[in-house]
Amino acid sequence: MMIHVFPAGRLCSLRRALLLWLLPVFVLVGAASAGFAYWTYNRMVATFMDNQMELIAESMVAQEQDMVLPALTGEQIHKWGSYVVQVFDADGSPRSNSWLGLAPSLQPESGFHDVKANGAPWRIYTTPVNESSGSRRVQVLQSGEFRRHLAAERAGTAILPVIILLPLSAFVLWCVAAIMSRAIGDIARQAASQDEHSIAELPLDRVPQEIAPLVVSFNSLLTRLRDAFAAQRRFVQDAAHELRTPITAVSLQLENLRGDFAAGAPAQRFAQLEAGVQRAQRLVDQLLRLSRQQSVGAESPSIPVNVHEVLRESINTLIALADQRNIDLGMEESGLPAEPTMLTCSSGDLRSVVDNMIENALRYSPEGGVVDVRVTKSQGKLAIEVADTGPGIPPELLGRVFDRFFRVPGNDVRGSGLGLSIAQAAAQRCSMRISLRNRDDRSGLVARVETV
Incomplete structure (x- = not known):
């Protein structure tokens, strides 16, 4: 059974998948580290403190005379971990106590005990009965809350780098995933820039090893496509x-x-x-x-071209066809800017677009018709329009006339059905777009090519 690393739907993302799988691991490792650190320091603190308590108690028992115990406060005991010392007679009667806030209570058995007194936990060490110590027995107590706080504090200090590392690791992981996504995006943009005139293999110098087989396979497909x-x-x-x-x-x-x-x-x-x-x-x-x-479209250089000169040359070339069919062909000069209108593209492609648009208008206009060519410029966009007085095109077929070898049914004009397809391809190489619409003022068609 295949395990899907990436979730379905909108969550199908490389970054989200990495975070979804690795962040819980980071959290579990952090929690396990915190628990282990607390357990380790708790044992360490308990062992050290127990040894201290035992040494204090045994040293006091070894003294021949009673020592004057210093009076302690609750802050010293609970906050700083001071030891409470209680001295008892052989019969269990209290002889001295270093903190009056805790009533003396001798444990019946010697050794270490965990008890609860005054609503708080205590750790107690009671000395055994020893004939050399006379009739004294010593009991040393320490606050259990202080021990837990000390272990938690030491464990927190040890786990603090891990806690800081968790969000830092998530941030670094997010950034690395973003960089990887951009690298994959660059490969996708290089693949998207391919067209039928410039099919080239994608470079492999900065492609991750995990994605390299996919790019190699895609390059093989591009090679076969280029050959086709x-x-x-x-x-x-x-x-x-x-x-x-x-x-x-x-x-x-x-x-x-x-x-x-x-x-x-x-x-x-x-x-x-x-x-x-x-x-x-x-x-x-x-x-x-x-x-x-198709052979030289990608190799044609893009240079500044005077649009009006290209239009005049095309009109002069096709004026013989217009005279043959008694069609009034001309360019509207009104409203033209004083300075020449320049367009950066291949002059051959622009000429191909204009020639096909004007020639189609001449062929589909009836004898004695009119074909007008005009140039407009609005909001930084350049447009060339060719308006004829022909029969027009049914609205439902306007989108299909750009298909190769398609001709409008019922039209007796001789043609190949390739003119608009050739013009559209040349316009795209000039970063332009051709659109057709039927005239509103009379019968006829308006072909418009404009920059995009």
Whole structure:
């Protein structure tokens, strides 16, 4: 049966588990140490005091004459542990007593006794009957409370370092567990920073030995994942390259055959065939662009890029497509800041985002439509918006258009379904996010990319 060290639920924590298991051990060890120290010092004090009492009693018995006993007070007896001396005749009659607060009472048997008098415990030593001592017998008493207090005091002094060590050990344990948690957190953050473009093994130089096998296993998984991504990119790139040549050849053959078909049904079927080939050619081009982005996306340097220049270059490149479809394409200059708007990212990634957004707007807007490009900056966030006059997208499908090869059903516009996926990946590398919304003032779509 497996024993679970970590509790379930919210208490499943390394620090809590260490405290849960080790603090009771510390407390038990401290309590056992305190009990053992008290028992040891109690025996030590009892042995020492008993020897003192016996020596005092025997020395007084050995005296030929009676000694004048000094009068004692209750504070001397109970607080300082002074001995009470009582001298008796052979018949048990008291002869002298050093403390009047305790009535003389001779014990019938000699030796040590533990008795209770005046509501308090006493330790008594009574001398045996000895003919050489004449008719005297001596009895020495000491407060039992004083003995217990003395043993407890000595035991407390001995156990004090352990008592101080308990909270200190708990604090050190908590700090060490926190440091271990941070070390594990660093490993987790390094693992979370991995993406498909920069998969690297986690370093093992500062990994605890207990966690090292887990990190090694994770590194092995990362290696296999990196190889799988590389194989996928090579396959897409190789397939696109291999398809590009025959599709280009077919396109040229179709161009040569266009004049050989008479008007009517043959010409219509030829136009459909030509449209299919063009769509396949566009799909291959998009696959090549996607493969190139995946291959060099992590290596592209991030530099300050003039956003307005990138927008103007993209518009100048796509103006031919806009003129072909009689679409009014332009950038709104009103409200633009006097200084250039700069964005730190890869210029190629930003151009890819802008090109895909504008090209999609041109393709989905009807002939004679309008495509407006504008730049806004609010609360430190930069945003680029491309608004078209196309049919828009059903609200329930707005989240799916970023999926690869997904196309809105019922749309006859030729496309590959990769444009927005490519743009979203490039925007993420620029620390930006693309969002789509349908226009409120008229039919159409607004594509917005903004910094996060």
